[in-house]
Amino acid sequence: RKEVEQDPGPFNVPEGATVAFNCTYSNSASQSFFWYRQDCRKEPKLLMSVYSSGNEDGRFTAQLNRASQYISLLIRDSKLSDSATYLCVVTDTGGFKTIFGAGTRLFVKA
Amino acid sequence: NAGVTQTPKFQVLKTGQSMTLQCAQDMNHNSMYWYRQDPGMGLRLIYYSASEGTTDKGEVPNGYNVSRLNKREFSLRLESAAPSQTSVYFCASSEEKGNTEAFFGQGTRLTVV
Numbered sequence: 001r002k003e004v005e006q007d008p009g010p011f012n013v014p015e016g017a018t019v020a021f022n023c024t025y026s027n028s029a030s031q032s033f034f035w036y037r038q039d040c041r042k043e044p045k046l047l048m049s050v051y052s053s054g055n056e057d058g059r060f061t062a063q064l065n066r067a068s069q070y071i072s073l074l075i076r077d078s079k080l081s082d083s084a085t086y087l088c089v090v091t092d093t094g095g096f097k098t099i100f101g102a103g104t105r106l107f108v109k110a
Numbered sequence: 111n112a113g114v115t116q117t118p119k120f121q122v123l124k125t126g127q128s129m130t131l132q133c134a135q136d137m138n139h140n141s142m143y144w145y146r147q148d149p150g151m152g153l154r155l156i157y158y159s160a161s162e163g164t165t166d167k168g169e170v171p172n173g174y175n176v177s178r179l180n181k182r183e184f185s186l187r188l189e190s191a192a193p194s195q196t197s198v199y200f201c202a203s204s205e206e207k208g209n210t211e212a213f214f215g216q217g218t219r220l221t222v223v
Contacts, residue, residue, distance in 0.1 A: 004152070008150070034211075042216070042217075043200055043214035043215060043216050043217055044153070044200070044212075044214050045214070046211045046212070049211075087152065087153070097155070097168075097169075098143075098155060098212070099152075100145075100152040100153040100154075101152050102150055102151060102152040103152060
């Protein structure tokens with residue numbers, strides 16, 4: 001079993017749609033959680049951190065369920081510019097073993 | 111602001127050749143990392159450096175060596191390139207260890223033939 005698993009997609013959605021990505025992790029002692037965004041042939045960039053209480057940044061909402069070892073990302077009112085690969089990232093209690101999921105590809109169509 | 115700068119951006123090597131990938135950051139970050147990214151595999155950590163003067167193995171260190179030359183620079187060396195090392199390599203840095211945002215360089219696309 002991979003340490004961080006994501007549905008690879010692709011997700012094809014129309015503009016304005018709401019789309020949700022899920023991610024599961026295997027290490028119950030994991031400490032920190034993030035969503036990164038990676039555009040085609042570009043470097044990953046931080047989208048948002050994920051907190052136990054859940055957090056929102058504009059159209060993006062991230063949730064963490066430690067009991068189920070599950071992270072989610074919700075994108076509301078999708079824009080063409082949201083088309084990218086979304087990477088789920090988990091770090092262990094030591095903070096150095098940072099594991100990236102393989103990513104979920106999103107295509108937003110006009 | 112330059113952020114994290116990697117060189118070269120593209121490289122083709124023959125099997126058995128050696129090369130060094132260079133990485134420099136201007137954000138005064140303590141921690142630096144080297145990842146490789148292969149299709150369907152996500153980013154995998156090769157080596158990291160928690161601070162100047164220290165380096166440690168990550169998930170896939172075999173076939174690579176690193177040097178933390180100073181606080182700014184962290185290089186990755188392939189001593190004898192193999193086709194299995196064909197990949198996109200990313201350097202990253204963060205203020206401290208992995209609990210803070212990592213900033214990535216633009217990547218090096220390496221092909222070993």
